[in-house]
Structure formats: structure tokens, C-alpha cells
Amino acid sequence: MAHDNALEALVEGLRRLPGVGVKSASRMAYHLLQHDRPGAQLLAQALEQAATRIRHCARCHTFTEGEVCATCLDPRRDATRLCVVETPADQAAVERTGAYKGLYFVLMGKLSPLDGIGPRDIGLATLFERATDGQVQEVILATNFTAEGEATAHVIGEALRARGLKVTRLARGVPAGSELEYVDLGTIAHALVDRR
Amino acid sequence: MAHDNALEALVEGLRRLPGVGVKSASRMAYHLLQHDRPGAQLLAQALEQAATRIRHCARCHTFTEGEVCATCLDPRRDATRLCVVETPADQAAVERTGAYKGLYFVLMGKLSPLDGIGPRDIGLATLFERATDGQVQEVILATNFTAEGEATAHVIGEALRARGLKVTRLARGVPAGSELEYVDLGTIAHALVDRR
Numbered sequence: 001m002a003h004d005n006a007l008e009a010l011v012e013g014l015r016r017l018p019g020v021g022v023k024s025a026s027r028m029a030y031h032l033l034q035h036d037r038p039g040a041q042l043l044a045q046a047l048e049q050a051a052t053r054i055r056h057c058a059r060c061h062t063f064t065e066g067e068v069c070a071t072c073l074d075p076r077r078d079a080t081r082l083c084v085v086e087t088p089a090d091q092a093a094v095e096r097t098g099a100y101k102g103l104y105f106v107l108m109g110k111l112s113p114l115d116g117i118g119p120r121d122i123g124l125a126t127l128f129e130r131a132t133d134g135q136v137q138e139v140i141l142a143t144n145f146t147a148e149g150e151a152t153a154h155v156i157g158e159a160l161r162a163r164g165l166k167v168t169r170l171a172r173g174v175p176a177g178s179e180l181e182y183v184d185l186g187t188i189a190h191a192l193v194d195r196r
Numbered sequence: 197m198a199h200d201n202a203l204e205a206l207v208e209g210l211r212r213l214p215g216v217g218v219k220s221a222s223r224m225a226y227h228l229l230q231h232d233r234p235g236a237q238l239l240a241q242a243l244e245q246a247a248t249r250i251r252h253c254a255r256c257h258t259f260t261e262g263e264v265c266a267t268c269l270d271p272r273r274d275a276t277r278l279c280v281v282e283t284p285a286d287q288a289a290v291e292r293t294g295a296y297k298g299l300y301f302v303l304m305g306k307l308s309p310l311d312g313i314g315p316r317d318i319g320l321a322t323l324f325e326r327a328t329d330g331q332v333q334e335v336i337l338a339t340n341f342t343a344e345g346e347a348t349a350h351v352i353g354e355a356l357r358a359r360g361l362k363v364t365r366l367a368r369g370v371p372a373g374s375e376l377e378y379v380d381l382g383t384i385a386h387a388l389v390d391r392r
């Protein structure tokens with residue numbers, strides 16, 4: 001008797017993706033098997049390579065294949081400014097404005113005591129070390145304007161000011177309660193100019 | 197200068213999944229890389245194995261790893277009845293009712309002249325051969341109650357009746373315009389009993 005384990009394994013595997021339930025996973029599996037097997041193999045290779053090759057930039061913590069990411073290595077960036085964001089998606093949102101030429105630190109998360117995510121989980125010690133390298137003159141806090149993002153900005157701001165650094169926050173041009181990734185470019189650009 | 201090609205390749209790969217745009221793909225990629233690398237590798241293996249191992253059952257056309265699927269090989273199934281469905285998801289919906297003990301033929305599609313999908317694309321010649329094996333006494337048409345599903349049922353019904361077979365259609369208990377996969381079990385069970 002034959003078993004369709006490869007199909008079940010595929011549906012289970014697809015359910016590991018965020019926001020994908022069993023019905024969506026089945027639809028995805030059928031689509032790939034019936035209409036796009038090259039796509040399935042391409043995705044398999046991309047997953048394998050990403051999972052094994054991608055690590056965190058030693059300077060800014062964002063995803064990179066090298067020891068240090070392209071942005072951190074770019075000599076045209078202004079090394080006196082450091083923008084702190086929660087995720088690479090937020091970093092990409094700031095980059096798309098074209099209004100910022102400094103460097104970044106990507107927290108890869110936010111402080112969230114209720115979920116048990118503390119300072120250690122988002123690499124605050126590394127951030128404090130990075131920010132006090134002697135080159136950085138201003139740290140721009142660009143965490144989301146949610147309760148957790150604000151709390152994260154507050155904790156980081158207090159700690160860095162105590163170390164004598166100038167700390168600014170994106171201006172309130174960004175609507176409260178929203179996530180940077182979904183904010184229009186103009187609003188982010190404006191908030192950068194008006195940072196306080 | 198380092199490039200983040202593995203990340204871009206992963207986002208591109210995830211976009212091959214139906215219903216996944218660039219924002220969703222980015223979120224999925226970040227989630228896997230940050231929180232679930234084992235999941236990424238598990239999904240990679242599942243995709244690779246499914247894409248290479250899964251083929252179509254020689255008797256019913258559904259997905260299987262063997263030459264013939266477990267359902268077609270099951271001696272307890274009633275070989276005098278053949279239920280024609282559009283997809284494996286529809287077959288699964290009929291199976292879940294527990295009201296059907298016969299065999300299946302899975303079209304893996306439906307007639308759709310506007311999309312250029314004709315009788316050859318959904319294996320109608322194979323179905324006609326399968327249905328006239330001498331054992332099948334009744335063919336139950338369980339294509340969806342959409343315009344295309346109805347047209348597909350009509351074409352198959354005409355051809356099989358011309359070959360002297362008894363052909364029935366799921367009763368109208370299934371709401372018109374809906375897809376089997378999303379219909380409640382009771383409705384499908386009722387429609388099976390009332391088939392005409």
C-alpha cells in the first residue's frame with residue numbers, strides 16, 4: 001500500500017510559514033505540484049541556501065551573507081549617525097525614503113516583557129557597544145510607534161543618553177499605533193527631518 | 197562589497213506561492229530566518245522531495261508517490277462506482293463525508309475554453325478509458341457547481357452516456373456557485389445520497 005507522505009510533508013512544511021493554515025498550505029502544495037514544479041525546486045534551493053548562508057551582520061545585526069553587510073561597508077554612508085530599527089523591513093522602509101544617509105542598527109525584534117523578550121534577546125548590549133564606538137554622534141530611534149516600540153525606544157534612549165550620546169526619535173509625523181513597513185514614504189521622510 | 201542575494205532569492209522563491217506578494221514573502225523570509233531555520237530546512241526538503249517523488253496515479257490521476265495510489269489499491273473500495281472530481285482537495289472533501297466507498301477520477305482541473313483548457317488538458321481520454329474498464333457501473337459527477345464545473349460535468353456526462361454508462365450528478369444540495377472544498381460535510385453527504 002502506497003502512502004502519500006511526501007504530499008503530507010509538503011503541506012506540513014508550508015504550514016511553518018506565518019499566516020498559512022492547512023487549507024492555504026494544501027492549495028499552495030497543489031499549485032506547485034500541478035503547475036509549477038520548477039518553482040517548488042527553486043524555492044527549495046532558496047530556502048536551503050538562505051537557512052545555511054544568511055547570518056547577522058557583525059556591526060548592525062541585519063541579515064547578510066558576509067561578516068559585515070553591504071550598508072555597513074559602504075564608505076559613502078555617514079558613520080556619525082546610527083538609526084535603530086526593529087526589523088530589516090523597517091530598515092528598507094527608511095532606505096526607500098532616500099532621506100537618510102547614515103548607518104543602522106537592526107534590533108531584530110522589540111522589547112516585549114509579556115512575551116518574555118528582554119534586552120538580551122534584541123542585542124541591546126551589542127547596540128550600546130556599537131553606538132559608543134567614538135564615531136557615532138547621534139542615535140536616531142526609529143522603532144515602531146506602537147506601545148512596545150515606544151517602550152523599546154525609551155529604554156534605549158535612557159541608556160544611550162546616560163552614556164553621553166545625542167539621542168533623537170523620529171518625529172510624530174508617523175501615525176501612532178502604526179508599523180513603519182506600512183507607512184507611506186512621505187510621512188517617513190517628514191518624520192526623519194523633524195526628528196527630535 | 198557583500199550582496200544579500202540569498203535573501204532576495206528566498207523572497208523571490210516565496211513569491212512563487214499562490215497568493216503571496218512581495219510584502220508577505222518578505223515577512224515569511226524574515227520569520228523563517230529569525231525564528232524558524234529548522235522550519236526553513238524542513239520546508240526545503242519537503243519541496244524537493246515532493247517535486248521529485250510525487251507523480252499522478254495511473255488509475256485516478258491524483259497525486260501519489262507510487263505507480264497507483266492507496267485509494268485505487270484499496271480492495272475494500274467499491275470498484276463499480278467512480279466519482280469524478282476536479283482536484284485532490286475536492287476528493288478529500290468527499291472522503292471526509294464518509295458517505296462514499298467507491299473509487300475516484302481526479303481531473304486535476306476543469307474544462308475552461310477561455311483559459312485554453314480543453315479535454316486533453318484534464319485527461320478526458322484517460323477518464324473514458326478508465327470508466328469503460330468493465331467494472332465501473334456508475335460514474336458520479338462531482339465537479340464543482342460553478343459554470344465551468346457544470347460545463348465539464350455536461351461534456352463528460354454526454355460522452356459517458358454515449359458509451360452506455362450510467363451517469364449521475366451530485367444533488368443540488370450543494371449551493372450553486374460554491375466550491376466543494378468549502379462546503380460543509382452534511383451538505384456534501386446529503387448531495388451524495390440524493391445524486392440524480
Ligand SMILES: [Zn+2]
Pocket residue numbers: 057058059060061062068069070071072073
Ligand atoms: Zn550591517
Ligand SMILES: [Zn+2]
Pocket residue numbers: 253254255256257258264265266267268269
Ligand atoms: Zn489512484
